[in-house]
Amino acid sequence: MSLRRLTRVTTQAGALVLAGALVAACGSSGPAGGGGGEGGTGQVWALEDAALNPIEEASIERFNEGSDSGELELATFGNDPYKQRLRVALGSPNAPDLFFNWGGGNLKEYVDAGQVEDLTGLLDENPELRDAFLPSVLAGAELDGANYGLPMRGMQPVVLFYNQSVLESAGVEVPQTWDELLAAVDALSAAGVTPIALAGTQAWTELMWIEYILDRVGGPEVFQAIRDGEEGAWEDPAVLESLEMLRELIDRGAFGNDFASVGYDVGGASTILAQGDAGFHLMGSWEYTNQLNDSPEFVEAGDLGWTTFPAIEGGAGDPSNLVGNVSNFYSLTSSSENKEAAREYLSTALTSEEYISDLIEAGDVPPVQGIRDQLAETENGDYATFIYDATADADNFQLSWDQDLPADEATEMLTQLEQFFLGTQTPQGFVDAMSGV
């Protein structure tokens, strides 16, 4: 092939590749939003939420009216774009001043990159601020004894929901122990319903199962060792034992045959529970609000039940332990040029009476002390006080692994878990794969 011919062919091929790439690229574009800095209006970044964003907006407006330390402004993003955008923005001139996060390992990555301001001093200066929050939740943004964030939304522990009438017609009691859960699974199978609804197209729903089993079997120390990246942490016998118990549950047909194509975002698993096609559904506390919106007659009939995850006999974990989203936190960036305003906002607005009652009214359970009576008076008081008591009594509140582990490890773990649920990965294979990461 002559050089000229090669050049021409390459150019043609290149042009076609580009045409394809351009067509593909047209589909995606980042969210629009303002960058902050330069001492102007301070930027507050949060996750999109139709119910909570107006409350956050109102709180910031109240602050702007009454403060002379500077003004703040809220910008919101969808889940995946938010994580990508935040990562790129931190450390750049477009970094926000206050940013929403999940605490734990998710926050640790930002702290390790030197992008987050230590807020311990702020809490020491304002002891009443520290005392206002539930300690187990405030601890979610603590790293090596220093605090890097303050809770700004409700607590979202993972709860075992059930359909009362399905359980009754199969003659099943609400299980308190693992063995009772296994018996319930068999009884529900025999009654011809899917024992447990699972939205298996999204691996984070499967994650809730292994997290609770591992917590009950091995206790919080196993999670801590894995998060800290200790040598051989995944090879802890508790991990393998938990995976084998989960394997047994899957092989019993606990999740039915279709879970691999049931989604959560489209309401699949929730609808299955509400329609009486499944007995249980392990899900974050937000499931209650979803059921209330999508299947109000199911909730109003009193068929939606909830309980904590069963105890496992002989396990090291306390049965009061919870897993899930501890809360969401606002953290301050170290490059912020509006630190004074941001600090004032953090120390006054998040515990203000208006903000807390707005959150409660929206169905959230804020992690602050002394609101039990207020929660009990709300329309869904039974549920709200259950969540409040469960978190206040919890010995430990473990942040979900998909937020707590470093992003690359979490991604690999979710892939392995999906394969594990499909039966193409063994318990030992899972352990080997994860300890190799």
Place this chain on the structure above:
Amino acid sequence: MAVTRQDRPSGWYLAPAVAFFGAFAVLPMVLVVYLSFTSWNGFGFPALSGAENWTRLIEDGRAWDSLWLTLLFMVLTWVVQTPIAMLIGVWAAGHQRNRAVLSSFFFLPLLLSTAAIALLWAAVLDPNFGATQALPFLDGVNFLGNTELVVYTVVWVISWQYIPFHTLLYQAAARQVPQSLYEAATLDGAGRYRQFFTITLPLLKYTVITSTVLMLVGSVTTFDTILILTGGGPGTATRILPLHMYITGFSGFEFGYASAIAVLLLLLGAGLSLAVTSATGFRKMQSQQEGM
């Protein structure tokens, strides 16, 4: 009139195109190649890590599975799309009754966004609430949950999405075939099938090549439909290489390793279109209408 050098437009006319191509095509490609030799999680600056990403890519079984799956998708989507697109395209180039009405139905998927198409099919094929479950012979078939069936489901959805585009190419090309060739063939006694295979098909040769290259390159760049429809699952049953790159880069935030996969895709796409164009004589662009 002899065309002299002075009559041609100045080289500066090329400048906007060169600048655009350089800024949006060459520069990103160079950066991706650079990133593939670094380790970067999005914070701070990429740190050079030598060939680490490349040795990892060679040992990464999942990447090779994804590559194999990508090639399978490439072949299957070509086999499904090409005959259908060609037949509808040639038909739509004619002057039959109701052609305009029916054509607008055939082109409907072209008007829908990728997200809409993926969500639509996810809803139709849902094993619990989908429309397919209401059909007696499809009852109980789990199109998106069965790890073997799901591959063909995705091929079907992607074909449904892109056939109209390729139909459009064939329709335009078929309209260019001179009517006199068919008239001559009819005089010579050739039937409709004979006319299709000896006139239409050979004259569509370059359109077939264009359409093929777009499909092959499309297979190594597209992932949005699959991302929304199955997320690459169940498990990794539909995780083609572009999607593997996306998940590595934007869920795992391993931009260095994801860039190495991107370079592999770039080479694959360029290599394939180069192979197709040179093997078929596409680059010669000879007239196919000698004597016309």
